[in-house]
Amino acid sequence: MTTPKIELKNVHKAFGPKKVLQGVDLAVDKGESMVIIGGSGTGKSVTIKSVLGIITPDSGEILIDGKPQGRDRDAFLAQFGMLFQGGALFDSLTVWQNVAFRLLRGSLKKPKAEAREIAIEKLRRVGLKPDVADLFPAELSGGMQKRVGLARAIAAEPDIIFFDEPTTGLDPIMSGVINELIREIVVEMGATAMTITHDMSSVRAIADKVAMIHEGVVQWSGPISQLETSGDPYLDQFLHGRAEGPIEAVR
Structure with missing residues (x-):
């Protein structure tokens, strides 16, 4: 058996009396695209933030390549990239400075000219022309x-x-473009991907495997090919947006 790229073992996290993660077990293999779905407030974002080390779990283990997070925080974070909800770009920086943000500081620091060149190349990769760089x-x-x-x-x-x-x-059209870009880039780079989304078109476009989190645990996990035939009542209700079922709607 190969060692998962990312592995969560019985991860728990509470904020005061609110228990968010209540024993998350999840493994993502190297080069795999895992999409996490679930209702609002079920723990999807807390799961990702825990992997990144932004949030410290109360108990359980999170392993990267079979090892816990090391003491060298910069080296640890250098393994990760993230596309934030809403873009989260810095308004006061130009486009190329946003793209090269990590390349201009810290352990990854490169000369300004080289960082700009890399930024323009990455902009081209996502379908943007070089003249966008200085906007x-x-x-x-x-x-x-x-x-x-x-x-x-x-x-x-x-x-x-x-x-x-x-x-x-x-x-919907731009969503499709972004989904296609994500899939192409993840495959090209051989990267391991974790996505959280409510958009089922994104799930179907970019996932190799899907995990559904409900009430702080992984309710179902499996390959995208089994999504519609899982037989899991929680997943089935979520996929079809039914008001009736084991998931109680907040009224």
Whole structure:
């Protein structure tokens, strides 16, 4: 058996009396695209933040390549890239400076000219022309901002990429473009991907495997090919948006 790229073992996290993660077990193999689905407040974002070390679990283990997070925080984070919900670009920086943000500081620091060259190459990869590089985020459409965020996520050639609601706020056509780009880039780079989303078109476009989190545990996990035939009543209700079922709607 190969060692998973990312593995969570019985991970628990509570915020005061609110128990968010209540024993998450999840394994993501190297080069695999795992999409995590579930209702709002079920623990999807907390799961990703725990893997990144932004949140410290109360108990359980999180392993990367079979090892716990090391003491060298910069080296640990250098493995990751992330496309944030809404893009999360820095308004005061130009597009290329946003893309090259990690390449201009810290352990990955490169000369400014080299960082700019890499940024422009990554912008080309996501379908943006070099003349976009010196614009500011406010001068871009929502779809272009999302592409810039994707270029930033891959700028440092990370082993693992996280996607947080990658198509939020985009129209169906642009959502399809972003989903296709994500899939192409993850495959090209051989990266391991973890995505959280409510958008089932994204799930079907970019997932190798799917995990559904409900009430702080992985309710179901399996290959995308089994999504519609899982037989799991929680997953079935979520996929079809039914009001009736084991998941109680908050009224």
